[in-house]
Amino acid sequence: MTRAIQITRSIQMTRIIAITGGKxxxxxxxxxxxxxxELSKEKRVLLVDADVxxxxxxxxxSIKREHLKTVRQRIPKFNPDRCTKxxxxxxxxxxxxxxxxxxxxxxxxxxxxxxxxxxxxICPSGAIEWDSKEIGRIYSGKKDNxxxxxxxxxxxxxxxxxxxxxxxxxxxxxxxxxxxxxxxTAAGTHCPVIAALENADYAFAVTEPTPLGAHDxxxxxxxxxxxxxxxxxxxxxSDIGDKKIIESMAKKHSAGIIFEIPFSKEIIIQYSKGEPxxxxxxxxxxx
Amino acid sequence: MKSIxxxxxxxxxxxxxxxxxxxxAFSEDKRIxxxxxxxxxxxxxxxxxxxxxxxxxxxxxxxxxxASIDRDKCIRCGKCIATCYFKALRSEDNIPKLNEFxxxxxxxxxxxxPAKAITLKDIxxxxxxxxxxGYGFKIASAQLLPGNSGSGKVVSEVRKKAxxxxxxxxxxxxxxxxxxxxxxxxxxxGNDYALLVTEPTPSGYEDxLRALDIVDHFRIKxxxxxxxxxxxxxxxxxxxxFAQEKKIPIIHKIPFDRAFVDAMTNMVxxxxxxxxxxxxxxxxxxxxxxxxxxxxx
Ligand code: SF4
Ligand code: SF4
Ligand code: SF4
Ligand code: SF4
Numbered sequence: 046m047t048r049a050i051q052i053t054r055s056i057q058m059t060r061i062i063a064i065t066g067g068k069x070x071x072x073x074x075x076x077x078x079x080x081x082x083e084l085s086k087e088k089r090v091l092l093v094d095a096d097v098x099x100x101x102x103x104x105x106x107s108i109k110r111e112h113l114k115t116v117r118q119r120i121p122k123f124n125p126d127r128c129t130k131x132x133x134x135x136x137x138x139x140x141x142x143x144x145x146x147x148x149x150x151x152x153x154x155x156x157x158x159x160x161x162x163x164x165x166x167i168c169p170s171g172a173i174e175w176d177s178k179e180i181g182r183i184y185s186g187k188k189d190n191x192x193x194x195x196x197x198x199x200x201x202x203x204x205x206x207x208x209x210x211x212x213x214x215x216x217x218x219x220x221x222x223x224x225x226x227x228x229x230t231a232a233g234t235h236c237p238v239i240a241a242l243e244n245a246d247y248a249f250a251v252t253e254p255t256p257l258g259a260h261d262x263x264x265x266x267x268x269x270x271x272x273x274x275x276x277x278x279x280x281x282x283s284d285i286g287d288k289k290i291i292e293s294m295a296k297k298h299s300a301g302i303i304f305e306i307p308f309s310k311e312i313i314i315q316y317s318k319g320e321p322x323x324x325x326x327x328x329x330x331x332x
Numbered sequence: 333m334k335s336i337x338x339x340x341x342x343x344x345x346x347x348x349x350x351x352x353x354x355x356x357a358f359s360e361d362k363r364i365x366x367x368x369x370x371x372x373x374x375x376x377x378x379x380x381x382x383x384x385x386x387x388x389x390x391x392x393x394x395x396x397x398x399a400s401i402d403r404d405k406c407i408r409c410g411k412c413i414a415t416c417y418f419k420a421l422r423s424e425d426n427i428p429k430l431n432e433f434x435x436x437x438x439x440x441x442x443x444x445x446p447a448k449a450i451t452l453k454d455i456x457x458x459x460x461x462x463x464x465x466g467y468g469f470k471i472a473s474a475q476l477l478p479g480n481s482g483s484g485k486v487v488s489e490v491r492k493k494a495x496x497x498x499x500x501x502x503x504x505x506x507x508x509x510x511x512x513x514x515x516x517x518x519x520x521x522g523n524d525y526a527l528l529v530t531e532p533t534p535s536g537y538e539d540x541l542r543a544l545d546i547v548d549h550f551r552i553k554x555x556x557x558x559x560x561x562x563x564x565x566x567x568x569x570x571x572x573x574f575a576q577e578k579k580i581p582i583i584h585k586i587p588f589d590r591a592f593v594d595a596m597t598n599m600v601x602x603x604x605x606x607x608x609x610x611x612x613x614x615x616x617x618x619x620x621x622x623x624x625x626x627x628x629x
Contacts (some may be wrong), residue, residue, distance in 0.1 A: 071344065074535070099341050099510070099542060101535035119417070139438055160417050162437030200545040201517060203484070232510045235372055235476065239433050245581050255597050257348075260383075261373045268478035286597035308593070317533040317564040 055125035059220045062331060063245035065230040065265060066252055072281035075252045075312065075322050077229035078105045087190035088224040093216060094195035095241040096231040097208040103186060107319040110194055116211045117177040118204065119160040127172035134164035134173065140203065156201045160210075161236060164332075181208040183215060186191040186269060188321070192223070205231070209240040216244065225331070239272070248276040249303070249330065254286035259294045266298040275321045277303035279330065284308055304330050333501050334624055337369075337520055337552060339508035339547075340529040341539025346559040346586075347499035347529045349596060351507040352379040353603035354527075357617040358503055359469045365498035366465075367489045368473035370509045371458060377473055380465040381599055384475065390461035395485035397437035397452040399430055412441035412450060437482070458486045470497050482502045485515070487518035519547035520546050525624040526554040527583065532567035540571070548572045555581045555623055557616070560588040581623065 064077040074096070081092035094102040103110050108290070121134075121143075128150060133140035135145030142158035146152035155178050165173040180202040186193040194215055196208040216226060230241040241247055248269055252262040262278065269276060278295055295302055306312075306324055315322045338351040348370070358364050368376035376385065384390055399412075399421070408426045420434035421441065428441075442450045457480035462472040472494040474486050485507065494504055506523065509515040520526065526547040530540040540556070547554050556575050561568040568585065575582050586592075593611070595602045603613045 084621065096558050098516075099535075099539050101538065104534035104538060107534075137439060137443065139436075159436060159438065161440045161441040162415060162417055162438065163438055163443055166415070166440055166443040170568050202540060203517075232372065235480070236433075236514075237544055255515055256378055256383075257375045257596070260378060264475075271478065282593070285593055308614065313563060313588075317531075318430075319534045 057128070059223050059226060060247070060331070061220070061226045061228065061245045063228045063230055063242050063248040064251060065242065065248055066232075066250045066261070069260060071253050071261070072306070073232070074101055074105055074229055075316060076249075076251050076279055076281070076324065076327065077227055079101050079322045079324045080327050080330070081227040082106065082188065082191055083226055084227075085189065089222060090134060090190070091192045091194065091216070091219065091223045091226045093212055093226060093228045095212055095228050095237070097181060097196040097198045097205050097207050097212075097237060098231055100195045100197050102229055103184070103193065103195055104319055105316065106188045106191075106193070108186040108188050109325070110186045110193075110195055113183045113185045113194070113215075114211070115179055116181045116183065116208050119162075119175045120155050120158045120178050121153065121164050121173045122176035123153060124174065125150060127170050128233055128314055129170045129172070131169060133167045137163040137167045139163070142216055154184075157203060180204070182229045183208070185212055191318045196219045205237040206240040209237045213240065213244055215225065224278060239268070241267075242272060242274060245274065247331070248274040249279050251274065251279045251281055253282045254288045254291050256290060259290045262291065262294055263298070266294070270298065277301045277330075279303065280305045282306065282308040290304045333495065333504055334525070335478065335504040335506060335523045336525045336527060336620065336624060337506040337508055337523040338527045339516065339520065339543050340510070341543040345529050345531045345536055346592065348376050348379060348507050349592070349602055350529055350557060350559070352376060353506060353601045353609075353613045354617060354620070355469065355505045356467050356601055356603050357613045359467055362502045363380050363498070363500060364469045364503045364505060365494045365501040366469065366471040367490050367494035367504055367506045368471065369490055369506050369515065371474045371476045371483050371486045371515060372488065372509060374475045376507045377463065377465070377471050379599065379601055380467065380471065382463055382465055382471070384459070384461065384473065387461040387463040387554040389463070390459055391563040392456040393458045393460040393486065393489060394454040394456050395489060396455055396457040396482035397439075398455050398478065399437070399441050399450050400429065400430055401428055402449045402451070403427055405447050407447045407449070409446060411444050412447065415440050415444045428434040450557045455480075457482050460489055460493060462493060472497060477594060487515045492612045514526070514626075516543075517546060521550050521611075523552055525620070526552045526567065527557060528554060529557045529559055530571060531559045532561055532571060534567070537567065537571055545564065553566040553623065555583040555620065557583050558585045561585040561586045581619070584612065586612070
């Protein structure tokens, strides 16, 4: 009996699906939460909110999050007894986290530091040790059958991809327990989005039929191509504008529009109340 | 030059549309300049029907460096791989190989390498430029190349550019990036006024609180605009109560209107859509003016 289950599990691989889309506000989180909630009615699903700058999926689904772990980053600690006030550390620090002039004790601004370690390497007198700072947290939660993870960056911290990396570690640990893992990425195409996309088998870009939508879509499609990701386009509010601009953008980058969601005040109202948004047939995108 | 930053935490609440229409309102009796600091998805100028292809200037920008490894000099000691805190280096046939996406250009590997096989080299990570809009004022913007980092520094360059192209402007209007990470911090610092755009949803509210954290960190005077306030009046009331407690003025409550969506679709700034919208933005402008400019006199 146990054996049979093991065999099915090894054949049926977990599929990791990222929902992304150039700019925020195109409906990325609405699609991710709706898809995850729909699928969780029949399958084992984990939803991961990797929009760590502004995690919102728990609000959309009214999930109460519980603190799972704290993410810390190393920062230098200066030993004034050893420091010869040479000023070298401030010169190599690319993030301007250290102000140091020859003859004065260095002034350190922990918020700006990304932990790169250049200062410690250059220090001639061994005056720098490691300390750490909290940069964010990972939370877990549940909505009916749907399991949920969410990462949150503390304000004023520079490196959000460390939080996403920590989420990726959690995904790696748990992934055999799920049929699908849905990752809701941050907006844009910078570091944390790339970190969230790294492990995904498929990536879907959510956009809308406006010139702005087309503009942002192009950038995300370029990124997906550069990262060799399979996937497609989900067109939100498909009836509000000119679909042709998205169609021609899709063609230009050999991508397909695989799903359309018409404009609906219903969706906006459900969204504003924190209820799972019901997008009919949304789970068809991965079947 | 005074500067106003329009931000919202997350995108999609109408921040850029509102920023664009306010810019037009202000430009009617002031010399202004716009800076689009959403360098991940720069599109404020598209709202003025001005794609970057038609910019007067649009040139590559380098604010970033990445490690470059000289294979001939490398003695395969592996120290750089162990040193890179961002895991951007891995061993391939014992020689370090760089993952460009991951490199922060911190230079730690260059410092540790005993064979001087690593140097940092500049890379073009964005485009930057400016143009004059059909409304008479100029706009500066930049677009980060997909997959590149360094958006915080690109944002600072856009703000510099905006100052350069219109040194005598009385007012700079800045459209911030989405989120609360490095690019937003770089957009918010040093402004005279912050306009927080929110909507009455749980996420709109939480995002506003996060954005507010940054604004307060830099001690910037601020006001709130609630967009689509009538979609969830209970939540709007919650935001208003919060604002009252914190003594933050509510600059305006904008009703949900399909015309907003249509204006976006047709790329017409909302202020030009009809008389009522125009009046609304002129009112907002007056209130903001009273907050930013007159309060100093
Ligand atoms: S660890 Fe890097 S970023 Fe932090 S202070 Fe040292 S050199 Fe600067
Ligand atoms: S490099 Fe070391 S010795 Fe020199 S100023 Fe920095 S901490 Fe002091
Ligand atoms: S420059 Fe810094 S981030 Fe880039 S490879 Fe070297 S150590 Fe890693
Ligand atoms: S530290 Fe220098 S010599 Fe050693 S592996 Fe790296 S590049 Fe090669």
